[in-house]
Amino acid sequence: MxxxxxxxxxxxxxxxxxxxxxxxxxxxxxxxxxxxxxxxxxxxxxxxxxxxxxxxxxxxxxxxxxxxxxxxxxxxxxxxxxxxxxxxxxxxxxxxxxxDKGSSAAMVELGVAYATGAGVAKDEAQARKLFEKAAQAGNARGVSNLAALGGGAAADPARARELLARSAETNAEAQYQLGLMLSEGTGGAKDDVAARALFEKAAAQNHPGALERMGAFAQAGRGGPKDSDAAKAYYERAAALGDEDAKKALERARCPYVIKDKRGNPVTNLCF
Known part of the structure; x- marks a missing residue:
């Protein structure tokens, strides 16, 4: 039991x-x-x-x-x-x-609180300051949240790559975020092989987004071999952790044929 x-x-x-x-x-x-x-x-x-x-x-x-x-x-x-x-x-x-003692994770949570007004008065400037400080310490969530606010990481994607690389050796979120930048060619050269390697590292730590990306990369053969069975397994793991994109991918795989009307509008799907 x-x-x-x-x-x-x-x-x-x-x-x-x-x-x-x-x-x-x-x-x-x-x-x-x-x-x-x-x-x-x-x-x-x-x-x-x-x-x-x-x-x-x-x-x-x-x-x-x-x-x-x-x-x-x-x-x-x-x-x-x-x-x-x-x-x-x-x-x-x-x-x-x-x-105050230097925890970048705490800086991020405080930043989220200020950005959303949860428990404190909403203050985007204070949120930005906290995300910037966390990002400078190499915190992956600090980088991504700063980018979401349109801060320094968004204005200088090359700098964002540099910040993420500091913690991407062991941090799953950093691996995932840096993988996204590499896969999209943001802040530097596009590199599907390196992106896939980063997604694989993060997926091994059960990062939902990385699991979903590994599913997509395996399904399309991006950055490595094409493997439909592996793609499905990655999607299932990501979906079990609540990833909505993975759930949609599994549904598309289950119902791949789209029935359309005379105007070409989807009417229904054929499932198996």
């Missing part, structure tokens, strides 16, 4: 004595239930999770609060736990403290 994550975190900590020697047990437990996969501060051996499980929120707040006294990534994770618990004010406060 499957056990809730909060019921096995102690066993996980005990099962990793080498890691526990390097950092406190509270930080090990905080990482186990609340680490963000895209946080550049996260150790390579910590997988992280896109969302904190509802059953683990109380555990995350408890252990991250203790670990946050000496760890900025735990302070950032504490903010995530508060946000998951709908304690927006506490989340903003934790992210502010983590950002």
């Amino acid at each position: 499957f056990k809730p994550l909060h019921a096995i975190v102690f066993a996980a900590a005990l099962a990793a004595p080498v890691v526990a020697q390097a950092q406190s047990a509270d930080l090990v437990l905080c990482d186990r239930v609340a680490a963000d996969p895209s946080d550049p501060d996260k150790p390579a051996d910590v997988k992280g999770m896109a969302e904190i499980a509802s059953a683990d929120i109380a555990t995350a707040i408890k252990y991250c609060a203790v670990a946050a006294r000496s760890s900025r990534r735990a302070m950032f994770a504490l903010g995530r736990a508060y946000a998951a618990n709908r304690q927006t004010g506490e989340a903003i406060a934790a992210w502010r403290k983590a950002a």
Whole structure:
């Protein structure tokens, strides 16, 4: 029978004595239930999770609060736990403290808050400043969010490539974003082979967008061999993680024949 994550975190900590020697047990437990996969501060051996499980929120707040006294990534994770618990004010406060200590992941979350007016007064200039600071630290989400605001990364795509390359060695989001730029020829030469390699690295870390792109590249034979079976497998994994483009690709594969009227307008699809 499957056990809730909060019921096995102690066993996980005990099962990793080498890691526990390097950092406190509270930080090990905080990482186990609340680490963000895209946080550049996260150790390579910590997988992280896109969302904190509802059953683990109380555990995350408890252990991250203790670990946050000496760890900025735990302070950032504490903010995530508060946000998951709908304690927006506490989340903003934790992210502010983590950002002051240099957490680029916290800078991004604060930037999102200012850009959307979630928990703070909407302030696009402040959001831009935070995204720029995170981008300069090599944070992939900082680069992409700055581009979305029409900031420096959008005005200077070559610079955006450079910033993404700093963290693309291990960061899945950076690999994905840089892969997009290479596949589209944004900020430099177009390179489908290099783009596919980056998407493959990010897909191996279960990045939904990268999984969808790997499906598209395998389906079309871009940057490597054409493989319909592999494409379908990538699309299925991406769709299971909620990627809408992958869901549409699977539907198109299932219903490939379009019936049109005399004017050429689609009427229905033939499925199999």
